[in-house]
Amino acid sequence: MWAMIVKEFRQMRRDRRTLAMMIVMPVLLLIVFGYAASFDVTSIPVRVVGVHAAEVAGRLPAPFEVTAIASAEDRSDATRALRDGVVPVVVVADADAVTVLLDGSELFTANAARAALARAGAPQVEVLFNPDLRTSAVMVPGLAGMILLFVGTVITSLGVVRERQTGTLEQLAVMPLRPRDVFLGKIAPYFLVAALDLTVVVAAGTLLFGVPFHGSLLVLALGAVLFLFVTLGTGVLISSVSQNQGQAIQLAMMTLLPQVLLSGLIFPLRSMPLGVRWIGYLLPLTYFTQISRGVMLRGAPLTTLWQPFLYLTLLGVAVVTFAMLRFRAFLAPQGARRARRRGVLALAAGSKP
Amino acid sequence: MSEVLAGCLGVSHRYGDSTVLDAVDLQVSAGELVGLLGANGAGKTTLIRILLGLLVPSSGHVRLFGEAPSRRARGRIGYVxxxxxxxxxxxxxxxxxxxxxxxxxxxxxxxAALTVPPDVLAGRLPLGLQRRLAFAAAFAHSPGLYVLDEPTSGVDALARTHLWDVIRGVADSGAGVLVTTHSMEEAEECDRLVMLTAGRLVAEGTAADIIGDSEVVTVACADWPRALAVLENAGLRAALVGRSLRVPGGDLVRVRAALAGTGAIAGLARATLEERFVELTTG
Known part of the structure; x- marks a missing residue:
């Protein structure tokens, strides 16, 4: 047994990735669960509109934090502000009544707001977009993102690294195929499978779980395409630095876990301390979750979702470009052009061969 | 003169401080079957990767079909x-x-020698048939140049014969073939051989050119283990062939001196390609 233990430690010491994972993962989980994993919403941004807005704003208790007072706006402006995700709570202080509108797509914030309003004895509370505050309505759009993430990152990285392991990637490099053809040909099937998965999840969510779909299918599809480019690019990137499928899975898990925990999919971003929240803002799932919940639950149009679309586009361009360069470096080595040029010069100078 | 299909001129390659190829020249012409020989780590695979354009050499020039390795040029290659x-x-x-x-x-x-059962998964084919399939894939587009990296490794003698028959056939039909092998029997099938040792080109020519006048000392004796021990104690390396020993280098005087009193009979014989290879690659 002792010989076995010594052997295992020697192998462990040389497998630096596994060693790093064993050290990084507990630290990551400690940070996430220590700081980020909280359902408690301690601060709720609120917009107050209507003729008595200023007066009502002054009386709002904690955890509400008034971000704007707009006396000239009415209920329709308030509804639009919620739909566009400007704030999760709007107080409409009309001449005859005070109504608090909550964004039901922000489940934990809406729950916290409703509890605080009940304690304060608020007269009238209306929950929009997810009136029953059902968890499934919030989770299904997020789940769609998780599935795209899984197919895009894990399955793609395994598919590419398998080519490397079996030596077929080298065979592809020798074939007269352009690197971009190989790259796109490699990711296209995963793209289609992921798109099919998305369709099934959204259809099942709406038909079986009664999740509303208020927005445009086209906007959701566009968001999914952008998100898929990021995840597929990440998958190819992972495969380009992995020698075998085990390493690819390890790396994929290291990119998946933070996304699931820090993207706002499970724990609300609003509950996280700023030091952890910024990590969430670097993760593509954060933006796809905003898009899918916005489109499905609030019916948000493209114009109000421009920020997550912009960030996804930037992430997509960065990740896919980097992945393409890594992929190209293998299929058509860097410096090949320089070598070709050198060859031409040598030829011009009469060198052999 | 036949068209030069592939060529390297003064190609060197380094990984950090380690030089894996040192100013190597190589040429493969149309209709020529060239064998690339070398022990493990001699730089054969690195040279092939450079020739195919998968690796950029640290220095030197590479030409494939008259141009630097490119996608278009690789389209005319069959690679196993x-x-x-x-x-x-x-x-x-x-x-x-x-x-x-x-x-x-x-x-x-x-x-016909490359026929494989079409509906069987490649992973379920025996190694011999897998090699045949890899050959068939390389031959599928009638390339002008074949690059075969140990193409018959792990294949039984009969299947090897058929594969070499195909290789010879494509060379005879005008294609160039560059093949690496560890088998000296196979190497003797080549028109020309190139030997690498520690990244350097140490010999080039036909098998007969490379063997030249090289001789080995043959040792006939009743007790070969004892003779082997005596030779090794004297710093002489010997190989067992049948029940006699063969000492590369042809130093008959030294071998006889070492074996004095053992009853072994030492004489000279022409070296084989394998013995010449060992002599060249081990210095």
Whole structure:
């Protein structure tokens, strides 16, 4: 047994990735669960509109934090502000009544707001977009993102690294195929499978779980395409630095876990301390979750979702470009052009061969 | 004079401080079967990767079909890598279909020796048939140059004969072939040999050119283990062939002196290619 233990430690010491994972993962989980994993919403941004807005704003208790007072706006402006995700709570202080509108797509914030309003004895509370505050309505759009993430990152990285392991990637490099053809040909099937998965999840969510779909299918599809480019690019990137499928899975898990925990999919971003929240803002799932919940639950149009679309586009361009360069470096080595040029010069100078 | 299909001139390659290829020249002409020989780590695979354009040399020049290695030039190459490069979860027919599509749909008539069961997954074929399939994939588009990295490794003698028959056939029909092998019997099938040792070119020419006048000392004796021990104690390396020993280098005087009193009889014989190879690669 002792010989076995010594052997295992020697192998462990040389497998630096596994060693790093064993050290990084507990630290990551400690940070996430220590700081980020909280359902408690301690601060709720609120917009107050209507003729008595200023007066009502002054009386709002904690955890509400008034971000704007707009006396000239009415209920329709308030509804639009919620739909566009400007704030999760709007107080409409009309001449005859005070109504608090909550964004039901922000489940934990809406729950916290409703509890605080009940304690304060608020007269009238209306929950929009997810009136029953059902968890499934919030989770299904997020789940769609998780599935795209899984197919895009894990399955793609395994598919590419398998080519490397079996030596077929080298065979592809020798074939007269352009690197971009190989790259796109490699990711296209995963793209289609992921798109099919998305369709099934959204259809099942709406038909079986009664999740509303208020927005445009086209906007959701566009968001999914952008998100898929990021995840597929990440998958190819992972495969380009992995020698075998085990390493690819390890790396994929290291990119998946933070996304699931820090993207706002499970724990609300609003509950996280700023030091952890910024990590969430670097993760593509954060933006796809905003898009899918916005489109499905609030019916948000493209114009109000421009920020997550912009960030996804930037992430997509960065990740896919980097992945393409890594992929190209293998299929058509860097410096090949320089070598070709050198060859031409040598030829011009009469060198052999 | 035949067209030069592939050539390296003064090619060197370094990984950090380690030089894996040192000013190597290599040329493969149309209709020529060139054997690239070298012990493990001699730099054969690195040289092939450079020739194919998969690796950029630290210095030197490489030409494939008269130009620097490019996608277009690689389209005229048939390559069988050491690992075969087959999709094990595709059938033999699907593997060939993919290769055909990748090379632009050209399709050559396959020699009968390369026939494989079309509907069996490549991963389930025995190694001999997998090699045959890898050959068939490389031959599928009638390339002008074949690069075969240990193409018959692990194949039984009969199947090896058939594969070499195909290799000889394509060279005779005008294609160039560059083949690496550890088998000196196979190497003798080549028109010309190039030997690498520690990244340097140490010999080039036909098998007869390389052997030249090289001789070995043959040792006949009743007790070869004892004779072997005596030779090793004297710092002489010997190989057992049948029940006699052969000492490369041809130093008859030294061998006789070492074996004095053992009853062994030492004489000279012409070295084989393998013995010359050992002599060259071990200094």
């Amino acid at each position: 890598p050491q690992g075969l490069g087959l999709y094990e979860d595709l059938t033999a027919a699907e593997n060939l279909e993919f290769t055909r599509a990748a090379f632009g749909g050209r399709w050559a008539v396959q020699p």
